[in-house]
Amino acid sequence: xxxxxxxxxxxxxxxxxxxxxxxxxxxxxxxxxxxxxxxxxxxxxxxxxxxxxxxxxxxxxxxxxxxxxxxxxxxxxxxxxxxxxxxxxxxxxxxxxxxxxxxxxxxxxxxxxxxxxxxxxxxxxxxxxxxxxxxxxxxxxxxxxxxxxxxxxxxxxxxxxxxxxxxxxxxxxxxxxxxxxxxxxxxxxxxxxxxxxxxxxxxxxxxxxxxxxxxxxxxxxxxxxxxxxxxxxxxxxxxxxxxxxxxxxxxxxxxxxxxxxxxxxxxxxxxxxxxxxxxxxx
Numbered sequence: 311x312x313x314x315x316x317x318x319x320x321x322x323x324x325x326x327x328x329x330x331x332x333x334x335x336x337x338x339x340x341x342x343x344x345x346x347x348x349x350x351x352x353x354x355x356x357x358x359x360x361x362x363x364x365x366x367x368x369x370x371x372x373x374x375x376x377x378x379x380x381x382x383x384x385x386x387x388x389x390x391x392x393x394x395x396x397x398x399x400x401x402x403x404x405x406x407x408x409x410x411x412x413x414x415x416x417x418x419x420x421x422x423x424x425x426x427x428x429x430x431x432x433x434x435x436x437x438x439x440x441x442x443x444x445x446x447x448x449x450x451x452x453x454x455x456x457x458x459x460x461x462x463x464x465x466x467x468x469x470x471x472x473x474x475x476x477x478x479x480x481x482x483x484x485x486x487x488x489x490x491x492x493x494x495x496x497x498x499x500x501x502x503x504x505x506x507x508x509x510x511x512x513x514x515x516x517x518x519x520x521x522x523x524x525x526x527x528x529x530x531x532x533x534x535x536x537x538x539x540x541x542x543x544x545x546x547x548x549x550x551x552x553x554x555x556x557x558x559x560x561x562x563x564x565x566x567x568x569x570x571x572x573x574x575x576x577x578x579x580x581x582x583x584x585x586x587x588x589x590x591x592x
Contacts, residue, residue, distance in 0.1 A: 385407055426456060459494075532563055
């Protein structure tokens, strides 16, 4: 006779426990929303790093249709436009970001960067001038150096480049830019030293290797520097040296360098072939 009673009691306990543990629809929605925010943040990071830039642009445009006031989506769109090399659109996007109530000085530096990419140097300079000097970052000083270069304010440029180099653990890029600044001023020895420093920081930075050869060629030094290079790079640098020799009026030296470049390259080196043909036929 006790069995029905026990069964009923057990059933009551199960129902009661289920009723206590049953989440409300509001709690479920909140949890799902939380998961979606985390997933969306991860997806944002993916879009900003490894995705095709134009796909990233489309993704953030769609995201902004659903949440137009989210500054992370606005930043994502602006950054993606920069990656896609759509500089004028990037400027407009960053201008919207800096008008947001949560905008920071980092955003204003990114706006200046986009303006420089759009060749709007005066606007970029004005934006940087409004950022407090206490905001000391690598990117800010790298841009300040580039603007000083464009204004031919060499002392300021040198100071900004030096500061920028000290604010990053990977200074190869800014050293290369600084070296190119020296090269355009005709300070070839200083340029050569800075390009060498850049290569020591990053042995794969071919731009610095090519610029180093340009600096040496400007001094009529037609020997390749002792730096890491593969066979294709060696051929390309010989080609650059040959063109430098042409610029200096050393035509016979140039021909020899170009022949060496053609022989060194593991494949057909059309650019060097055309350059040599032009000299021989000229």
